[in-house]
Amino acid sequence: MNNRVMSDASIMNTSAWQDLAPLLSVRDVNKYYAPGKGCGPVNFDLYPGEVMGIVGESGSGKSTLLSCLSARQTPDSGQIIYNSEQFGEMDLYAGDESERRVLMRSEWGIVHQHARDGLRMNVSAGANIGERLMAVGQRHYGDIRAKAEEWLEAVEIDANRIDDRPSQFSGGMQQRLQIARNLVTHPRLIFMDEPTGGLDVSVQARLLDLLRNLVSQLGLSVIIVTHDLAVARLLAHRLMVMRRGEVVESGLTDQVLDDPQHPYTQLLVSSILQN
Amino acid sequence: MTTMIRVSGLQKSFTLHNQGGASFEVLNGAQLEVQQGECVVLHGQSGAGKSTFLKALYANYSVDGGEILLRDGDEMLDLTQALPRRIINLRQHCLGYVSQFLRVIPRISTLDVVMQPLLDLGVDKAICEAKAKDLLSKLNVPERLWHLAPSTFSGGEQQRVNIARGFIVDYPILLLDEPTASLDATNRKVVVELINNAKARGAAIVGIFHDEDVREAVADRLVDIRAI
Amino acid sequence: MSTATGYNFAYLDEQSKRMIRRAILKAVAIPGYQVPFGGREMPLPHGWGTGGMQVTASVIGEADRLKVIDQGADDTTNAVSIRRFFATTAGVETTESTAAASLIQTRHRIPETPLQADQILIYQVPIPEPLRFIEPRETETRKMHALSEYGAMQVKLYEDVARFGHIATSYDYPVMVNNRYMMDPSPIPKFDNPKMNRMPALQLFGAGFEKRIYAVPPYTEVKSLDFDDYPFEVQRWDENCAICGSDHSFLDEVIIDDAGSKMFVCSDTDYCRSRQTNATESATATEETLS
Numbered sequence: 001m002n003n004r005v006m007s008d009a010s011i012m013n014t015s016a017w018q019d020l021a022p023l024l025s026v027r028d029v030n031k032y033y034a035p036g037k038g039c040g041p042v043n044f045d046l047y048p049g050e051v052m053g054i055v056g057e058s059g060s061g062k063s064t065l066l067s068c069l070s071a072r073q074t075p076d077s078g079q080i081i082y083n084s085e086q087f088g089e090m091d092l093y094a095g096d097e098s099e100r101r102v103l104m105r106s107e108w109g110i111v112h113q114h115a116r117d118g119l120r121m122n123v124s125a126g127a128n129i130g131e132r133l134m135a136v137g138q139r140h141y142g143d144i145r146a147k148a149e150e151w152l153e154a155v156e157i158d159a160n161r162i163d164d165r166p167s168q169f170s171g172g173m174q175q176r177l178q179i180a181r182n183l184v185t186h187p188r189l190i191f192m193d194e195p196t197g198g199l200d201v202s203v204q205a206r207l208l209d210l211l212r213n214l215v216s217q218l219g220l221s222v223i224i225v226t227h228d229l230a231v232a233r234l235l236a237h238r239l240m241v242m243r244r245g246e247v248v249e250s251g252l253t254d255q256v257l258d259d260p261q262h263p264y265t266q267l268l269v270s271s272i273l274q275n
Numbered sequence: 276m277t278t279m280i281r282v283s284g285l286q287k288s289f290t291l292h293n294q295g296g297a298s299f300e301v302l303n304g305a306q307l308e309v310q311q312g313e314c315v316v317l318h319g320q321s322g323a324g325k326s327t328f329l330k331a332l333y334a335n336y337s338v339d340g341g342e343i344l345l346r347d348g349d350e351m352l353d354l355t356q357a358l359p360r361r362i363i364n365l366r367q368h369c370l371g372y373v374s375q376f377l378r379v380i381p382r383i384s385t386l387d388v389v390m391q392p393l394l395d396l397g398v399d400k401a402i403c404e405a406k407a408k409d410l411l412s413k414l415n416v417p418e419r420l421w422h423l424a425p426s427t428f429s430g431g432e433q434q435r436v437n438i439a440r441g442f443i444v445d446y447p448i449l450l451l452d453e454p455t456a457s458l459d460a461t462n463r464k465v466v467v468e469l470i471n472n473a474k475a476r477g478a479a480i481v482g483i484f485h486d487e488d489v490r491e492a493v494a495d496r497l498v499d500i501r502a503i
Numbered sequence: 504m505s506t507a508t509g510y511n512f513a514y515l516d517e518q519s520k521r522m523i524r525r526a527i528l529k530a531v532a533i534p535g536y537q538v539p540f541g542g543r544e545m546p547l548p549h550g551w552g553t554g555g556m557q558v559t560a561s562v563i564g565e566a567d568r569l570k571v572i573d574q575g576a577d578d579t580t581n582a583v584s585i586r587r588f589f590a591t592t593a594g595v596e597t598t599e600s601t602a603a604a605s606l607i608q609t610r611h612r613i614p615e616t617p618l619q620a621d622q623i624l625i626y627q628v629p630i631p632e633p634l635r636f637i638e639p640r641e642t643e644t645r646k647m648h649a650l651s652e653y654g655a656m657q658v659k660l661y662e663d664v665a666r667f668g669h670i671a672t673s674y675d676y677p678v679m680v681n682n683r684y685m686m687d688p689s690p691i692p693k694f695d696n697p698k699m700n701r702m703p704a705l706q707l708f709g710a711g712f713e714k715r716i717y718a719v720p721p722y723t724e725v726k727s728l729d730f731d732d733y734p735f736e737v738q739r740w741d742e743n744c745a746i747c748g749s750d751h752s753f754l755d756e757v758i759i760d761d762a763g764s765k766m767f768v769c770s771d772t773d774y775c776r777s778r779q780t781n782a783t784e785s786a787t788a789t790e791e792t793l794s
Binding site: 047049050205206208209212216234237238251252253254255258259261262263266267270 | 289362
């Protein structure tokens with residue numbers, strides 16, 4: 001991993017943990033399309049360097065929640081306060097859309113389940129990575145290309161594939177490219193929606209390992225939606241279990257998975273095949 | 276003497292909602308105090324709650340009532356009230372847990388698995404690596420395996436990798452959940468030595484040991500789980 | 504003066520012209536911004552300059568003198584028919600001289616002769632949206648314009664440099680107008696881009712198929728996009744114009760026989776002709792002085 005790209009040990013490791021203000025504060029967020037379809041009320045604080053997993057089966061409202069949190073879906077009610085580097089403390093949906101969009105291409109990253117939702121399939125890998133740099137005003141081709149190469153290597157893609165289009169990449173490579181495209185502007189908060197969904201198991205392992213390293217080396221805060229408890233255990237510090245739109249249990253990841261309290265969590269945990 | 280662990284009134288029961296709501300009370304008012312440099316060994320029949328107690332001390336299990344105070348520097352932190360990020364922070368520099376099972380992370384080499392906890396504390400990589408190699412040699416993990424991922428190792432090899440990982444950081448508080456189970460005599464002796472070294476540097480240790488010889492060699496105090 | 508009967512002056516009815524003029528005024532007020540307008544049917548298909556014609560019809564007056572060029576030439580089919588169309592429906596005077604025209608409707612070129620403050624240049628535009636290449640959704644491109652989110656446009660230039668080693672886009676080269684809106688200058692060669700910057704004449708753009716009008720008011724800053732290390736450059740030719748000898752105008756490559764022989768000539772026919780005339784005149788003048 002390249003030192004110029006990566007910072008030192010994660011924030012979780014420093015003793016400054018207690019002085020930090022929450023990065024994201026979620027208060028009574030509700031979003032329902034129909035009774036039982038949607039999510040809420042949801043409350044939590046996410047601190048710098050924390051990785052929070054949202055687990056639950058399909059239709060439990062976890063993706064809806066992620067859309068609300070990442071400024072892509074206005075909730076029916078409730079507040080999401082984000083502590084921005086550029087704008088200070090901001091109430092996401094009370095503020096200007098332009099600010100939300102600036103966040104999306106600078107301080108935030110979004111990794112979609114389907115790479116084609118997060119990549120421009122008709123331009124090269126280099127341009128995909130460079131786009132965010134150009135979006136924040138960089139205009140030096142050589143620098144942009146050098147950064148793109150660095151990040152390709154950081155996500156374990158051969159730098160000489162820089163001029164290939166994502167459509168020529170395998171599913172796992174596309175997903176890694178999507179991650180590089182997001183990380184190039186050094187975001188503080190990443191939203192991930194089933195990042196390993198639809199990948200072969202062997203490819204999944206590689207991606208998870210990469211994510212785990214990047215998250216701890218860059219001190220990223222992450223909210224990751226997944227229905228795969230093994231993914232949650234590997235990546236998340238804490239978990240939120242959702243069912244029919246509601247949060248039924250939350251806490252330290254290994255505590256929720258090893259000592260589940262709610263009937264639904266117990267069912268979820270006991271449904272995993274042991275190996 | 277400095278008190279490192281103070282547990283009082285610990286309550287823990289399990290309710291199996293998906294099996295007719297069956298409920299078991301495992302701990303009822305358990306208490307324990309452990310000093311710096313002391314090794315307390317829990318004993319009692321299988322199913323008496325030794326492991327549950329130890330897991331509660333690591334916050335791996337939640338509790339229904341009582342206090343678990345652990346020393347972090349000048350602070351006595353109540354684990355039952357702490358936020359997840361505080362617990363993770365505590366586990367990183369203050370609270371170690373060694374079981375006989377290695378949770379394998381795909382693709383990561385043995386050496387990296389072992390030195391990761393120390394690396395996470397910001398210690399220089401060369402120092403981490405030297406210490407990891409030293410532990411692996413002591414535990415008789417052959418050098419040719421160090422750069423391989425432990426997922427394909429035998430049970431005993433994985434167990435020793437896990438012990439090396441558990442001892443790489445000098446945690447002030449160390450929880451040992453049968454780390455020597457199914458180890459051969461040679462390696463048991465190595466673990467005993469590691470535990471006694473930890474005691475000597477002032478670690479407070481709570482452990483469960485199946486083997487009588489290990490228990491004899493490390494315990495300052497035996498505590499029957501049903502009596503506490 | 505109108506020769507055709509039964510038609511309103513310049514073909515369009517006055518209500519439509521008024522509506523288009525309002526769109527033009529708005530476009531002038533917000534340089535580079537695409538103003539939607541209620542496009543009318545013209546008696547020729549979309550793609551043949553109907554957008555430009557509607558703008559021309561709305562601004563033309565009896566006193567105007569109209570010039571129409573297509574790829575720089577006054578004598579191509581499209582140019583001839585549009586010129587004749589307005590001669591017939593508005594009865595205005597037409598000209599092939601850039602300097603003599605008050606209105607110039609153009610497809611794919613800006614005349615070589617610098618335009619003056621009392622002139623209006625009207626472009627025919629096939630695709631008004633510069634961001635379409637990177638973002639097909641109109642709702643999204645509008646938002647990108649509104650919020651000045653133009654980083655994505657740079658992606659196109661990046662791809663050029665990555666593939667060809669230089670910015671290979673040679674026409675339809677995107678520009679920033681007045682440091683605010685990104686604009687598609689219509690498919691003019693990038694050779695012409697610098698002429699748009701601080702041009703004394705008013706520049707109007709009409710897209711008939713997509714029903715959009717936009718404008719660059721006189722003396723407005725127009726900047727072509729580029730990279731710091733790959734600055735904007737215009738085309739250069741090793742040859743001079745085979746007819747007038749110009750070494751600074753936009754040249755067309757013309758195949759002159761079946762053997763593939765070729766020559767380079769000015770694409771701007773009026774400019775080329777006026778240079779020849781001047782050359783002849785000055786030669787004559789020299790002769791007179793000498794004699």
